[in-house]
């Protein structure tokens with residue numbers, strides 16, 4: 395049975411589709427490939443990506459990492475917004 399390939403989660407800011415790909419970071423070293431994951435939603439207001447990874451899976455794992463306690467952060471943000479009104 396083939397292993398399922400690890401895929402990037404949607405963008406944490408806009409929910410848009412993200413993809414992984416490689417790029418050549420230095421023009422003089424065309425064979426030097428690095429991997430990144432980035433949000434492909436052109437309307438995303440946050441330019442977000444992981445880059446500079448030696449492996450595709452490394453870039454995807456970094457992208458898929460989510461902060462624990464996100465609900466707590468959301469609650470704190472709501473308190474701050476209320477206080478600023």
Ligand SMILES: [Zn+2]
Nearest residue numbers: 405408433438
């Ligand atoms: Zn996005």
